Amino acid sequence: MKKTLTMKDIAKLAGVSQPTVSRVVNGNPTVDPEVRARIEKIISDQGFKPNSSAKTLRSNSSKIIGVILFDLSNYYYLEMIKYVEKVAGENGYTVIILNSQGDKYLEKEHILNLQARNVDGIIIAPVAKENLEFLKNQNENFVIVDCTLPNYPCVYTSLIQGGKIATEHLFNLNHRKICFIGADKKNTKLLGIKEFFSEKDLNFSDEWFIETDPTNANLDNLSLKLNSIKDFPTAFITSNDIIALNLIKELDKKGLYTPKDISILSFDDTIISTALNITSIRHPVDLMMKNAIDYLLNENKLPIQKSLSPILIERDSTSLLDIPF
Amino acid sequence: MKKTLTMKDIAKLAGVSQPTVSRVVNGNPTVDPEVRARIEKIISDQGFKPNSSAKTLRSNSSKIIGVILFDLSNYYYLEMIKYVEKVAGENGYTVIILNSQGDKYLEKEHILNLQARNVDGIIIAPVAKENLEFLKNQNENFVIVDCTLPNYPCVYTSLIQGGKIATEHLFNLNHRKICFIGADKKNTKLLGIKEFFSEKDLNFSDEWFIETDPTNANLDNLSLKLNSIKDFPTAFITSNDIIALNLIKELDKKGLYTPKDISILSFDDTIISTALNITSIRHPVDLMMKNAIDYLLNENKLPIQKSLSPILIERDSTSLLDIPF
DNA sequence: TTGTAAGCGTTATCAT
């Protein structure tokens, strides 16, 4: 490694004291403009950048935001990383990404690591409540993303609303028989769907919920489950794009084509939706990260429970049913 | 924030001097076992973790590895992040992810940021050669991933070999007419395909290369291009999964089904391959990151140009052609 | 407007 320059070196070159260089670097106005110009030239000529560790040590602020994610198996997390890096960068912050792999002990380790690094804030898609409790007790500056828990600051997408928006879209296209395929722990999407149905005084048949393992890319038993439906739906809502992909494959076998014969609407709006022209419900990941960082960087903050509305991206896979009511 | 504990605090609690605590933390053997036990208990009881910035400042090693990626638009990068975080973590390192967004000035800024943070190594999927030159001049500990450049240390997947492996697989299934859809800057995949053809003294027809924009999820003009092929291939190799998805859609319109009528083999092996049962060529991203980190952490190193072999993941989309030759 | 000096929490070099 080349010897890295310090403020002392710059000071010597400029014939001033080291603190004066510090003042220039930090835009302190109490510096003679002429001196400032001279120092700035030297800094730029030499490509000097102040040592972050020294700065952190002295000021207790690392300009780092730590991000602990539940796992990295899904394209969705790439979006989170992409936006958190972007927004943080725009605010002069660098991000450290940590994967807890769904393991609460690893999650705790990551928290301690970030604390030791004096991070200015922690964004967490959590595994264990006890770790959140720890963060709270430590008075850490943190915010939960992607899910909601009472008494903790969090930013999340309302999937109930997502279910409603999806159903409303299909309803307006004259669909009345809608099937949901998926599984989320609390079935919040399904809840939204059912809520919309009851608001419209419509009946949501039990057989219109097909439960699947959403982490499984290959849904072997989907065919069977579809065949067992007596009152076959005119539209499907899938919990993610991969399920939609499997569904299209299965329906194809039955000679049912989208959107001619049947409508499909997915959640997540990944590149698969784009490629297949599937109408999809998009998590506003960019907004989520923006809100999370805004919260962390805001000084005088109140605990927040920020719910974001998902966004419907309309494409070819859903179409008007030509049935008069 | 709760007042964070320092070695001084622990020392006071243990009735020893601060350097003794440091010795315990760093496993220095010259400490009385009894004293060590006492101090270790206090450390664990209090949940003390030494301040990283102070450590970094003093030791010039941050235990951080910086990763600068060309962009984050592709699932492939998530894999890189996932594995680099994993391997780094296993070696006691934390990673900082930076996105250069294909912008060389931003890339330079990121490099300076990482230098200021005293990172122990930089992994870069580069934008501009001038920045690599800079890294070299600065005598930085860095390694390029995902592409190869002469005179720089790099770890990459040999796409020529990928092309060959793909073609060989199809060849062994009796395919002789193979079409490649895609575009990579240097068409290294195509190069491998052509090399295999000429090794077997087969002719690769010009019309068997369909050029597309690989960043575009929706290939509108694919249909037209397919229709213009006179000697229609029995198998397709696509530069990525999204192209394969588009292709399947198009072939479906023509009444051609996979693998019954036609074989498809893709590059990248994302979740799409899994969902659609497409035989695919997988980049060994895990190995790439492992090699990259091994290189960075190895003291007495020689410049490397490490080429990794891609891996064929066989699935249903390719099948034996029942044609006697 | 600028310089001196102290201190952030470590590690490492001395003594003892």
Next chain:
DNA sequence: ATGATAACGCTTACAA
């Protein structure tokens, strides 16, 4: 085996 002490590179009073 352990305690002083200096030093890493910076920020921030305080003094001049």
